[in-house]
Amino acid sequence: MLQPKLKSKVRCTDLDIGEVTKVVLDPLSHEISHIVVSMNGSGERQVAMGHVQAVTDDFVQLRAASTDILALPSFKRDDYVTTHEVEISHLEDNLHVTPGEVLVPLPDLEKNVKRRTFFMNFTHVIGFLIGLPLAYPILRFLMKPMYAEFDNQWLKVGNVSKIKQEDVGVQFKYKKKVKEVFMPEYEIEKNVWILRATPELLEKVYSDKDQEFRDAKGKTIWTNKKDVPYVAFSGKCPHLGCGFKWRQHKALGQVFLCPCHLSIYDAGGKVLDGPAPRGLDALPVRVAANGEVEIIDMEFKAGTKSQVRIV
Amino acid sequence: MKAGDMDIKHSSPATIPDQPPGIIDKLVAFLDERVGLKEMQAKMLNEPIPGGSRWAYVFGSVLLFIFAMQALTGMLLMFYYVPTADHAYDSTQYIIHEVDYGWFLLSYHFWGSSAMVVCVFAHMSQVFLWGAYKKPRELLWLVGLALFGIVITFGFTGYLLPWDQRAFWATLVGVEILDKAPLVGDFIARFLKGGPTPGQMTLSRFFVLHVMILPAALMALAGLHIFLFRVAAPAGPFKGTVEEIKAKTDYFFPRQIWKDIVGMAFVFVGICALALWEPVVLLDKATPDPGDYHPEPEWYFLFYFQLLRLKLFAGQFGQFLGAVALPVAFMVLLVALPFMDKDPERNIFKRPIALISWIAIMVVIALFTVAAVINREFLD
Numbered sequence: 001m002l003q004p005k006l007k008s009k010v011r012c013t014d015l016d017i018g019e020v021t022k023v024v025l026d027p028l029s030h031e032i033s034h035i036v037v038s039m040n041g042s043g044e045r046q047v048a049m050g051h052v053q054a055v056t057d058d059f060v061q062l063r064a065a066s067t068d069i070l071a072l073p074s075f076k077r078d079d080y081v082t083t084h085e086v087e088i089s090h091l092e093d094n095l096h097v098t099p100g101e102v103l104v105p106l107p108d109l110e111k112n113v114k115r116r117t118f119f120m121n122f123t124h125v126i127g128f129l130i131g132l133p134l135a136y137p138i139l140r141f142l143m144k145p146m147y148a149e150f151d152n153q154w155l156k157v158g159n160v161s162k163i164k165q166e167d168v169g170v171q172f173k174y175k176k177k178v179k180e181v182f183m184p185e186y187e188i189e190k191n192v193w194i195l196r197a198t199p200e201l202l203e204k205v206y207s208d209k210d211q212e213f214r215d216a217k218g219k220t221i222w223t224n225k226k227d228v229p230y231v232a233f234s235g236k237c238p239h240l241g242c243g244f245k246w247r248q249h250k251a252l253g254q255v256f257l258c259p260c261h262l263s264i265y266d267a268g269g270k271v272l273d274g275p276a277p278r279g280l281d282a283l284p285v286r287v288a289a290n291g292e293v294e295i296i297d298m299e300f301k302a303g304t305k306s307q308v309r310i311v
Numbered sequence: 312m313k314a315g316d317m318d319i320k321h322s323s324p325a326t327i328p329d330q331p332p333g334i335i336d337k338l339v340a341f342l343d344e345r346v347g348l349k350e351m352q353a354k355m356l357n358e359p360i361p362g363g364s365r366w367a368y369v370f371g372s373v374l375l376f377i378f379a380m381q382a383l384t385g386m387l388l389m390f391y392y393v394p395t396a397d398h399a400y401d402s403t404q405y406i407i408h409e410v411d412y413g414w415f416l417l418s419y420h421f422w423g424s425s426a427m428v429v430c431v432f433a434h435m436s437q438v439f440l441w442g443a444y445k446k447p448r449e450l451l452w453l454v455g456l457a458l459f460g461i462v463i464t465f466g467f468t469g470y471l472l473p474w475d476q477r478a479f480w481a482t483l484v485g486v487e488i489l490d491k492a493p494l495v496g497d498f499i500a501r502f503l504k505g506g507p508t509p510g511q512m513t514l515s516r517f518f519v520l521h522v523m524i525l526p527a528a529l530m531a532l533a534g535l536h537i538f539l540f541r542v543a544a545p546a547g548p549f550k551g552t553v554e555e556i557k558a559k560t561d562y563f564f565p566r567q568i569w570k571d572i573v574g575m576a577f578v579f580v581g582i583c584a585l586a587l588w589e590p591v592v593l594l595d596k597a598t599p600d601p602g603d604y605h606p607e608p609e610w611y612f613l614f615y616f617q618l619l620r621l622k623l624f625a626g627q628f629g630q631f632l633g634a635v636a637l638p639v640a641f642m643v644l645l646v647a648l649p650f651m652d653k654d655p656e657r658n659i660f661k662r663p664i665a666l667i668s669w670i671a672i673m674v675v676i677a678l679f680t681v682a683a684v685i686n687r688e689f690l691d
Binding site: 027028084085088143147148180189190191240260274276299310 | 350353354355357358359396397480483484487488490491497498501505506507508510511512541542543553557560562598599600601602605606607616619620621622624625626627629630633634690
């Protein structure tokens with residue numbers, strides 16, 4: 001059945017009673033549920049679509065007699081909102097009540113434009129030509145500080161006289177000058193754990209081999225000799241980079257313990273328990289005759305099985 | 312919008328009758344003629360809520376309110392905060408101890424972020440349990456997930472800004488977790504840190520993210536979220552026949568707006584109370600040595616922090632599982648959810664897998680959070 005149109009004449013079984021002045025939409029089904037009929041001057045009536053028998057282009061035929069329709073209560077405009085005043089998406093999608101199309105003339109300049117697609121693509125191309133040359137400079141701009149060169153300076157961290165006992169982790173704090181982009185060098189506080197190792201512990205740490213440190217080109221920077229009794233561990237936990245401590249553990253005795261994710265290492269840096277993927281990172285260390293300790297500050301990527309130097 | 316406009320509407324939402332024109336009415340008429348205010352207002356307020364307004368529907372509006380307050384307090388904090396490694400800590404202390412009501416605004420901002428996470432969580436749980444992510448609301452769900460990511464990133468970036476020990480270590484570990492992503496992890500971590508180790512560049516980058524990029528992204532996506540919500544219409548209750556639901560349906564204004572505003576007032580009072588009773592206290596200034604401090608993330612990340620302590624996630628592969636595979640798999644599942652779950656059934660009591668999964672996740676979060684708290688004792 002066609003949808004009733006506005007202004008259509010409404011005919012009852014006996015006579016014409018007026019015309020369609022409004023239609024009412026069901027908010028759930030989005031279908032027309034009622035028509036509102038002007039009763040030739042005696043007010044408006046709301047007529048359910050169930051009363052409608054047939055709809056033609058300009059006629060709505062009802063099943064009821066005119067007296068029945070007149071007996072319906074008056075249409076109460078205040079019980080309704082217009083479709084412009086309510087937010088029900090797609091409410092009007094099924095609606096074809098508008099009497100005819102509503103048109104506006106096309107501007108003269110828009111007539112006979114042949115290359116709409118060309119202009120559309122041209123717009124995109126210009127957009128890309130503006131955007132693309134910017135992408136690389138922006139990326140480089142943001143990447144400036146990301147890959148700094150390694151600094152292999154020896155740093156003084158303190159005197160070994162601070163170490164009273166063998167095979168016990170002692171924290172040494174030191175300051176490192178860091179140059180960050182534009183800023184004058186400023187100092188950050190760092191820490192390293194140093195042990196005076198017994199021969200047994202040295203054996204565990206070095207497995208009877210000197211430990212070599214190489215730069216990116218493979219050139220040897222320094223070698224920790226296996227018989228030098230001082231061992232230095234980077235203060236950064238190889239699990240996820242927290243700072244670990246020297247602690248008494250109930251079952252394992254004195255250990256390095258990281259409070260973050262509870263990785264536990266023995267005095268030689270070996271993993272005893274917890275999630276760490278590798279042991280503590282030994283650093284290049286040298287001790288002068290007067291007991292002054294120097295290290296090369298290095299940091300390694302956390303969370304990997306093998307050591308990957310990042311600082 | 313003036314209060315009078317709303318009062319007029321309660322008897323009939325259809326018309327806005329003429330008043331004897333006062334100066335404000337004339338101004339409104341002037342604007343209405345040029346902007347179409349009244350129609351816009353009507354459209355905003357006359358949104359049918361299938362099955363009627365409910366207290367359960369307040370979370371979306373409450374989240375908008377929390378965000379507005381975070382924006383306000385955040386802007387105020389920037390009047391004194393200095394985002395440099397040298398001054399971030401001192402300027403934050405200055406806000407807390409010297410600036411009038413600085414402690415309150417900072418504490419409000421701090422607790423507001425927790426409230427945000429709690430409400431996002433409630434909002435998402437609700438959509439999940441109500442089955443409101445299903446067709447035709449898939450895009451609404453996806454944009455919601457993006458907003459969830461933004462809220463989490465907000466918390467993560469904001470946490471660093473005071474530059475105390477708590478801030479520094481939570482950030483350091485958080486970035487190391489990102490570093491574990493295959494191929495791009497190293498780049499992302501260096502990109503965020505602005506170098507191989509955290510420092511001034513990290514603070515600058517987190518600051519820009521926190522005060523410029525994330526707010527813009529959140530506003531854009533929240534707008535899209537509300538637009539999609541309006542296009543798709545509210546899902547409504549999962550029980551009841553069409554006729555029953557229709558009989559209970561009302562408009563967004565006034566009953567739902569009333570409930571929303573009460574919800575906002577409740578949250579506002581709650582955040583104020585927390586700010587008063589538990590104002591923010593900074594730890595020592597950040598140094599790369601935690602000293603006696605046991606690093607820990609914000610409370611809503613504690614369960615994940617504790618999860619990473621599991622033996623299951625030990626070693627390089629375990630770490631990949633915990634830091635990358637698990638969170639990515641979880642997010643992928645959430646993204647795929649409306650496309651995998653095509654069953655139109657929305658009643659949670661007829662969706663056993665959904666119900667059990669939700670309970671399981673809640674139990675894991677609760678257990679591991681408690682475990683993390685208990686673990687604190689054993690560290691000292």
